[in-house]
Amino acid sequence: MLVQTTNSLRVAVLGSGVAGATAARTLADRGAEVTVFEAGFGIGGRTSTRISRDGPQYQFDHGAQYIGQPKTEIFKDGLDGWIKDGSVKEWSGRFASVDGLKINDTSKKGRWVGYPRMNSICSNLLHHENIKVKTETRADASRNGEVWELRHGKTKENLGNFDWLIASDRNSGAHHRKDLSSANVKEFTDGIRDIQSVKSITAMIVFEKALNLNMDGLQFTGNDPRFGSLGWVARDTSKPGRERNDGKECWVLQSHPDAAKQLLKGKYKINEIREMAKDVLVHDFLEILPYLLADSNAENNNIDVPPIVASTGHRWSAAFPIPTQQFIEMESQLITSKRFVACGDYFGKFSGKIEGAYLSGRSAANEIIGLNEELFQ
Ligand SMILES: Cc1cc2nc3c(=O)[nH]c(=O)nc-3n(C[C@H](O)[C@H](O)[C@H](O)COP(=O)(O)OP(=O)(O)OC[C@H]3O[C@@H](n4cnc5c(N)ncnc54)[C@H](O)[C@@H]3O)c2cc1C
Numbered sequence: 001m002l003v004q005t006t007n008s009l010r011v012a013v014l015g016s017g018v019a020g021a022t023a024a025r026t027l028a029d030r031g032a033e034v035t036v037f038e039a040g041f042g043i044g045g046r047t048s049t050r051i052s053r054d055g056p057q058y059q060f061d062h063g064a065q066y067i068g069q070p071k072t073e074i075f076k077d078g079l080d081g082w083i084k085d086g087s088v089k090e091w092s093g094r095f096a097s098v099d100g101l102k103i104n105d106t107s108k109k110g111r112w113v114g115y116p117r118m119n120s121i122c123s124n125l126l127h128h129e130n131i132k133v134k135t136e137t138r139a140d141a142s143r144n145g146e147v148w149e150l151r152h153g154k155t156k157e158n159l160g161n162f163d164w165l166i167a168s169d170r171n172s173g174a175h176h177r178k179d180l181s182s183a184n185v186k187e188f189t190d191g192i193r194d195i196q197s198v199k200s201i202t203a204m205i206v207f208e209k210a211l212n213l214n215m216d217g218l219q220f221t222g223n224d225p226r227f228g229s230l231g232w233v234a235r236d237t238s239k240p241g242r243e244r245n246d247g248k249e250c251w252v253l254q255s256h257p258d259a260a261k262q263l264l265k266g267k268y269k270i271n272e273i274r275e276m277a278k279d280v281l282v283h284d285f286l287e288i289l290p291y292l293l294a295d296s297n298a299e300n301n302n303i304d305v306p307p308i309v310a311s312t313g314h315r316w317s318a319a320f321p322i323p324t325q326q327f328i329e330m331e332s333q334l335i336t337s338k339r340f341v342a343c344g345d346y347f348g349k350f351s352g353k354i355e356g357a358y359l360s361g362r363s364a365a366n367e368i369i370g371l372n373e374e375l376f377q
Pocket of ligand 1: 014015016017018019020037038039040044045046047062063064065066067068137138139140168169171172179200202254316318319320343344345346351352353354355356357
């Protein structure tokens with residue numbers, strides 16, 4: 001039964017990505033009073049959207065690219081709900097995977113994206129009368145008797161007291177971070193130490209006019225040296241809601257995991273990394289374009305590449321988790337005595353995917369609902 005009025009349960013959620021937003025929404029729909037703290041400028045975590053601040057407002061999904069065919073009935077239902085409420089639409093276009101000289105058409109696989117931006121999924125989930133959202137607020141949590149006390153990590157401002165805490169990002173439990181250092185949740189912070197991350201770099205570029213390539217997304221598999229650092233390239237402008245009326249085209253280029261590892265080795269200065277990400281990915285894309293254009297446009301032979309009028313780079317220091325078996329076997333981690341639940345895409349069988357984050361966030365909320373049945377009638 002859907003209860004929209006608030007019950008007395010106050011829940012704090014650290015993180016507004018898919019896991020945190022799903023947990024928050026599941027609880028809010030059942031009447032809990034939820035406050036979501038987000039360290040970043042905007043909502044969405046890795047389902048993020050970059051919009052340039054200058055005149056033309058170039059827009060890019062620079063993190064997660066699309067939602068693939070659901071692997072579980074639970075996520076299929078969730079995705080259907082997002083489609084119904086208009087925050088997700090199908091991205092139909094031409095897609096291929098490129099392995100060596102073989103280009104395999106993968107257009108028939110279902111792909112869905114946040115509408116009109118990737119972060120619309122989380123914005124929409126969090127748009128609820130029982131949910132408050134505070135962005136640019138990295139919250140530190142400490143346990144005081146029966147309650148969680150939250151403070152702003154920088155200003156130390158008191159952010160309130162809560163009955164339950166959901167941590168949706170394993171980085172908040174990392175030993176070099178203060179977020180959970182006074183939370184006394186060792187069962188969680190000890191476990192996550194063994195989880196590694198795959199790094200990634202992204203370039204966002206704008207062509208002056210449409211690129212004459214009749215594909216909207218290309219996945220580079222294998223380790224063919226001709227593709228250099230590339231793992232994925234996409235015509236962002238071809239996604240629903242991203243169409244432009246000035247004729248320009250926005251593209252997102254993402255690294256192959258092995259390439260990112262090599263390229264980032266020993267590099268720590270963020271501005272230099274962003275420049276490097278942009279330069280390397282753009283160079284590698286321009287190098288292979290003649291081959292791709294010749295193949296995909298065999299009929300018309302037009303392999304002109306329009307000038308790039310804007311470009312920028314980004315680094316993901318923890319793009320995809322490499323979870324340990326312990327985390328693969330759980331969907332979330334409940335510590336009942338502390339009224340604490342951890343969730344995120346490093347849990348479960350579908351880690352590193354929006355589906356995994358969704359299932360984990362839902363599981364975290366259900367743990368709290370299950371333990372407070374008298375409140376969630
Ligand atoms: C480059 C890239 C491409 C990808 N492509 C795809 C794809 O095509 N399809 C797919 O399914 N998945 C893809 N993914 C993976 C997908 O984005 C993630 O699996 C999913 O978005 C993770 O959601 P999450 O909620 O677990 O974590 P996140 O989205 O990382 O959210 C965690 C949030 O918590 C916040 N936070 C942490 N600590 C605190 C604190 N103390 N206080 C406040 N806020 C805090 C962080 O700022 C962050 O916003 C991609 C990821 C990347 C990086």
